[in-house]
Amino acid sequence: VRVAVVAVGDELLLGHVVNQNLAWIGRTLAAAGVPLVRGVEVPDDVDAIRSVLLQALSAADAVVLTGGLGPTSDDVTRAALAAAAGVPLRRDRELAAALADWYADRGLRMPPGVLVQADVPDGARPLPNPVGTAAGLRLQMADQVVYALPGVPAELRQMVETSVVPELVAAAGGPAPVLTTQLRVAVMGESLVAEHLSALEPDLPDGVHLSYLASPGEVLVRLTGRDPRVLAGLRERAAAVLGEAVSGLDEETLPATVLRLLSGRGETVAAAESLTGGALAAALVDVPGASSAFVGAVVAYSSELKERLLDVPPALLAGGAVHPDVAGAMAAGVRRRAGSTWGVATTGVAGPDHQDGQPPGTVFVAVAGPRADQPTVRALTLRGDRAVVRSLSVTHALDLLRRSLGAVARIPEQRT
Amino acid sequence: VRVAVVAVGDELLLGHVVNQNLAWIGRTLAAAGVPLVRGVEVPDDVDAIRSVLLQALSAADAVVLTGGLGPTSDDVTRAALAAAAGVPLRRDRELAAALADWYADRGLRMPPGVLVQADVPDGARPLPNPVGTAAGLRLQMADQVVYALPGVPAELRQMVETSVVPELVAAAGGPAPVLTTQLRVAVMGESLVAEHLSALEPDLPDGVHLSYLASPGEVLVRLTGRDPRVLAGLRERAAAVLGEAVSGLDEETLPATVLRLLSGRGETVAAAESLTGGALAAALVDVPGASSAFVGAVVAYSSELKERLLDVPPALLAGGAVHPDVAGAMAAGVRRRAGSTWGVATTGVAGPDHQDGQPPGTVFVAVAGPRADQPTVRALTLRGDRAVVRSLSVTHALDLLRRSLGAVARIPEQRT
Numbered sequence: 001v002r003v004a005v006v007a008v009g010d011e012l013l014l015g016h017v018v019n020q021n022l023a024w025i026g027r028t029l030a031a032a033g034v035p036l037v038r039g040v041e042v043p044d045d046v047d048a049i050r051s052v053l054l055q056a057l058s059a060a061d062a063v064v065l066t067g068g069l070g071p072t073s074d075d076v077t078r079a080a081l082a083a084a085a086g087v088p089l090r091r092d093r094e095l096a097a098a099l100a101d102w103y104a105d106r107g108l109r110m111p112p113g114v115l116v117q118a119d120v121p122d123g124a125r126p127l128p129n130p131v132g133t134a135a136g137l138r139l140q141m142a143d144q145v146v147y148a149l150p151g152v153p154a155e156l157r158q159m160v161e162t163s164v165v166p167e168l169v170a171a172a173g174g175p176a177p178v179l180t181t182q183l184r185v186a187v188m189g190e191s192l193v194a195e196h197l198s199a200l201e202p203d204l205p206d207g208v209h210l211s212y213l214a215s216p217g218e219v220l221v222r223l224t225g226r227d228p229r230v231l232a233g234l235r236e237r238a239a240a241v242l243g244e245a246v247s248g249l250d251e252e253t254l255p256a257t258v259l260r261l262l263s264g265r266g267e268t269v270a271a272a273e274s275l276t277g278g279a280l281a282a283a284l285v286d287v288p289g290a291s292s293a294f295v296g297a298v299v300a301y302s303s304e305l306k307e308r309l310l311d312v313p314p315a316l317l318a319g320g321a322v323h324p325d326v327a328g329a330m331a332a333g334v335r336r337r338a339g340s341t342w343g344v345a346t347t348g349v350a351g352p353d354h355q356d357g358q359p360p361g362t363v364f365v366a367v368a369g370p371r372a373d374q375p376t377v378r379a380l381t382l383r384g385d386r387a388v389v390r391s392l393s394v395t396h397a398l399d400l401l402r403r404s405l406g407a408v409a410r411i412p413e414q415r416t
Numbered sequence: 417v418r419v420a421v422v423a424v425g426d427e428l429l430l431g432h433v434v435n436q437n438l439a440w441i442g443r444t445l446a447a448a449g450v451p452l453v454r455g456v457e458v459p460d461d462v463d464a465i466r467s468v469l470l471q472a473l474s475a476a477d478a479v480v481l482t483g484g485l486g487p488t489s490d491d492v493t494r495a496a497l498a499a500a501a502g503v504p505l506r507r508d509r510e511l512a513a514a515l516a517d518w519y520a521d522r523g524l525r526m527p528p529g530v531l532v533q534a535d536v537p538d539g540a541r542p543l544p545n546p547v548g549t550a551a552g553l554r555l556q557m558a559d560q561v562v563y564a565l566p567g568v569p570a571e572l573r574q575m576v577e578t579s580v581v582p583e584l585v586a587a588a589g590g591p592a593p594v595l596t597t598q599l600r601v602a603v604m605g606e607s608l609v610a611e612h613l614s615a616l617e618p619d620l621p622d623g624v625h626l627s628y629l630a631s632p633g634e635v636l637v638r639l640t641g642r643d644p645r646v647l648a649g650l651r652e653r654a655a656a657v658l659g660e661a662v663s664g665l666d667e668e669t670l671p672a673t674v675l676r677l678l679s680g681r682g683e684t685v686a687a688a689e690s691l692t693g694g695a696l697a698a699a700l701v702d703v704p705g706a707s708s709a710f711v712g713a714v715v716a717y718s719s720e721l722k723e724r725l726l727d728v729p730p731a732l733l734a735g736g737a738v739h740p741d742v743a744g745a746m747a748a749g750v751r752r753r754a755g756s757t758w759g760v761a762t763t764g765v766a767g768p769d770h771q772d773g774q775p776p777g778t779v780f781v782a783v784a785g786p787r788a789d790q791p792t793v794r795a796l797t798l799r800g801d802r803a804v805v806r807s808l809s810v811t812h813a814l815d816l817l818r819r820s821l822g823a824v825a826r827i828p829e830q831r832t
Contacts, residue, residue: 011627012438012439012442012455013442013451013452013453013454013455014442014443014446014451014452014594014640015438015439015440015441015442015443015444015446016439016443016627016629016638017439017629018434018435018436018438018439019434019435019438019439019455020434022428022431022434022435022457023428023431023432023433023434023435024431025431026428026429026430026431027430027431027432028431030429030430030431035429035430036429036430037429037459037464038429038456038457038458038464038468039428039429039435039455039456039457039458040454040455040456040457041438041454041455041456042454042455043453048453048454048475051475052454055471059464059467178430180430180432190486190487190488191486191487191488191527191529191530191549192527194487194488194489194527194529195527195528195529198529201489209426209490210489210490211426211427211460211488211490212486212488212490213427213432213433214486214568215568216570222427222432224426224430270721271694271715273694273697275701276698276701277697277698277700277701277702277706277710277713278687278689278694278695278696278697278698278701278713278715279694279698279701280694281689281693281694281697281715281717282692282693282694282695282698284693285691285692285693285694285695285715285717285766285806286693286803288767288768288802290693290717291717291718294693294717295717295718295720295721296714296715296716296717296718296721296725297693297694297713297714297715297717298712298713298714298715298725299687299694299697299701299712299713299714299715300712301697301701301706301707301710301711301712301713302707302711302712304711304755305686305711305712305754308753308754308755309712309714309725309753309754337724337725338721338724338725339720339724350701352704383547384547384570385570386704387702388570390701
């Protein structure tokens with residue numbers, strides 16, 4: 001069963017609203033074994049919706065139409081659906097009565113315009129909306145079906161789960177969910193990751209896809225298919241090739257991996273941040289249960305605070321705060337001040353301007369731990385704007401700490 | 417000029433990634449006077465992309481194709497574009513040389529697969545990518561044009577601004593932009609904001625729209641239209657009604673407003689964070705030039721660090737760290753330790769579990785300043801998951817600081 005989504009609304013094309021509904025429907029239907037083949041956004045215009053709907057029906061067996069079912073003049077989905085099916089609109093008496101009841105129950109006067117929500121294309125069956133006033137519609141067109149649902153996420157989600165998913169799963173002959181497993185690789189370029197894994201590509205079984213999703217500082221290597229054992233075997237092969245470059249599996253982010261490794265050793269970490277300005281600490285605290293291994297951080301954004309709160313020697317700071325030894329002293333300083341097992345630190349130039357004669361992207365990250373005499377420092381030359389440089393610095397600092405903590409992957413556990 | 421966006425990527429249809437690019441392009445082109453007529457999401461499949469692209473060209477004069485230009489095997493946009501145009505792919509020598517240079521400049525070996533990024537549909541002109549390695553492509557098809565751009569947001573945005581917008585504005589015969597102006601209101605519910613502004617609605621001139629966009633902790637009151645003077649007058653009326661609830665104008669975020677107010681007074685702030693874990697500091701550092709007023713922060717996630725690094729009295733902590741007096745002591749402590757004019761602090765329960773017998777959402781934010789004897793503390797009961805509670809706590813803390821600094825709005829300045 002091929003399913004498309006057509007989302008109606010000027011706000012989606014003007015960029016006032018991001019189409020979160022599409023992603024949610026995509027995830028929900030994929031988990032039910034019915035992946036989407038197409039998504040479309042179209043303005044509040046009868047002719048445009050009609051044309052897009054007919055195109056979608058040329059590529060799909062079922063279309064989920066979202067939005068434009070409300071009572072205001074820009075809600076034209078009902079009219080467009082009737083036009084696409086070549087049928088008139090008729091007023092549904094039960095829907096009209098239900099709307100009147102809804103207002104009467106709440107002691108409210110019903111604005112007269114509300115009743116247009118009882119107009120349905122001839123032949124369409126109303127779908128109950130347990131949350132709001134706009135009913136959905138189900139219209140069979142020969143051997144295809146269109147579900148028109150409200151765009152309000154809470155209403156849409158209930159109706160997809162109760163009305164759409166069961167029908168589509170039944171039509172598909174029972175569920176065969178699309179499974180996804182992924183390896184996460186920090187601080188390695190997408191091309192290099194792909195080169196490492198190129199040997200896997202010729203052997204991929206039918207229906208299994210290998211894809212890469214790159215974001216600043218991380219590449220997700222994603223395997224999708226329908227047989228969990230095949231996917232697990234491929235993931236194991238990929239992990240063996242990538243070795244310690246693997247920074248996490250599936251949904252476990254780099255901060256979560258670091259915290260899990262620390263907790264497993266009964267150890268703690270504190271952070272000292274300059275250019276990242278709290279983002280490293282915030283990334284760790286994002287993980288529920290972070291307090292088991294993360295004790296705190298000092299954001300020493302000014303040089304004065306690097307001395308006052310982290311004991312970085314003034315003589316060192318006199319040469320500028322963007323220096324590998326400053327990063328090392330910050331990591332050691334926060335470890336001592338906080339009494340933690342590990343200290344991790346960042347200093348550098350986020351931009352847009354030069355600082356201490358150094359260009360944006362010049363960054364040093366450091367880790368101080370219980371065994372080494374000297375902190376470990378990694379020197380970086382990062383490209384990107386202020387936000388990207390800061391985000392990459394967080395990833396590099398966490399990845400340096402991860403590598404200091406030993407092997408990451410839980411693959412041996414999952415092999416059983 | 418009618419413009420459509422076709423976004424390529426399995427991840428969009430599987431719901432792993434939300435199509436933020438579409439919303440950004442929509443906003444950017446609307447601001448340039450060229451609103452989108454269509455958005456489409458399509459899987460990484462040559463035939464599907466080709467078919468969708470031809471359909472989009474039946475409804476639009478120009479198509480922006482995003483994603484699928486990378487070096488890996490699932491990057492098939494180049495092949496699909498060539499198929500749609502009915503032309504072969506050829507290797508572009510200049511692009512190939514530029515790729516080799518990119519790796520040589522960095523002292524890196526070029527993985528051989530990278531060179532597929534130099535394959536372009538015959539007749540296409542490469543578009544420079546100042547940020548990454550994947551060039552964009554511009555292909556004229558009779559009197560229509562297709563721009564193929566990388567899906568990585570930072571790369572896409574630069575290329576839309578430098579290559580796409582100027583051409584489309586010129587083709588449209590000069591800009592007639594849809595203007596947007598907005599008032600930002602922190603920590604007030606959407607219905608209440610709308611109720612305050614209901615008196616404006618009957619007077620709105622034709623072509624002017626008043627809309628509300630609510631996100632946790634902030635409501636954007638958005639006025640769109642084409643006459644800047646009409647919009648400015650309406651915004652002034654709305655600001656007068658909302659008074660000190662207005663936390664910012666247009667694109668100036670709450671952290672930026674706070675930093676501007678501080679800089680204007682020649683004052684500084686330091687933060688003491690518990691449940692927000694660095695997110696308050698990071699929000700301030702997100703603003704370029706933050707160092708003029710933000711000196712640093714102490715993230716005292718454990719109770720021990722609240723004592724060690726912020727001098728919160730142990731007797732106070734013995735009763736639990738989620739307490740208004742702890743928030744006040746943290747704000748005063750970081751102000752003293754950092755030597756700043758102001759201290760701002762957060763403590764509370766982010767969840768998912770109870771802490772010190774208090775439920776998630778119990779939060780205290782505090783501000784300590786130069787004049788008051790006692791810190792100002794705001795007690796909050798917040799609803800939402802861990803991330804929402806933390807984000808709302810940051811907003812409340814910054815809003816409390818903003819109100820301590822006096823009037824925000826630059827409206828009198830803009831009246832001239």
